[in-house]
Amino acid sequence: MCENPPPPCLESGEKGADKRISPGAHRVHISLAELGLPFEEEIIDLSTPRTPEYLKVNPRGLVPSIEYNGEILTESAIISNFLADAHPSHLLPASNAPGGALLRAKIAFFVDTFISKANSNFYKAQFAKTDGEVEGFVKEYVDAIVKEVEPLLVNATPFFNGSDKLTQAEVLTGSFIVRLFTLPNHGILPAHILTDISAKAPNFYKWGQAVSKHPSVTGIYNEEEIVASAKERLAKLRAA
Ligand SMILES: N[C@@H](CCC(=O)N[C@@H](CS)C(=O)NCC(=O)O)C(=O)O
Known part of the structure; x- marks a missing residue:
């Protein structure tokens, strides 16, 4: 590793010129903010086909990608x-x-549990076609938080494993957690998702509140843009 690498160049993405809605790119922003690393950012417009130049950076055409000390890495x-x-x-x-x-093993297990057992239902609930389906996915999400994630946060103070600072557990989940704690305020998800979690998973709720207010998590989070983009996507899905 070079002692003084040049600033990483982050390629993050959005549908539209200068918006940032990708939770994966947001994840990398949380890392960069928390580590205090300077970087240059290029925003990729995901509403148009990827350019040949970008496909050379990431042949999968996805964001984020990062160039660090001459090496390109992908996958948030x-x-x-x-x-x-x-x-x-x-x-x-x-x-x-x-x-x-x-x-490290405990953090990896926590992140894997949150992502694999709960988080997909959060997305399914946001973009379900009927209100009945929404409620079904919300129930599955809350049940998974209660059964799988809540027990892993018994000693959060307020962050993972008794830490008073963010850890890699929060870096890897924070972009999803801030969405959970804000989108129900805009009717994107039923408001009772948060009251259910607060009643049934108090450790998770307390932890999530701290995560969703942390400056490294809120730094690039543009609630209005995320809400507008989610509403647009949902309207298209329901109209289809
Ligand atoms: N597992 C990948 C997922 C990356 C991904 O799916 N990125 C989305 C934005 S959130 C994307 O680039 N989509 C391209 C498109 O919509 O055309 C990661 O975490 O980096």
């Missing part, structure tokens, strides 16, 4: 984990630090 979780390893900090201990391997 891989980028965020790379940045945390390349810049040791409070986010993630080194695997050979005392207790480091175990804490």
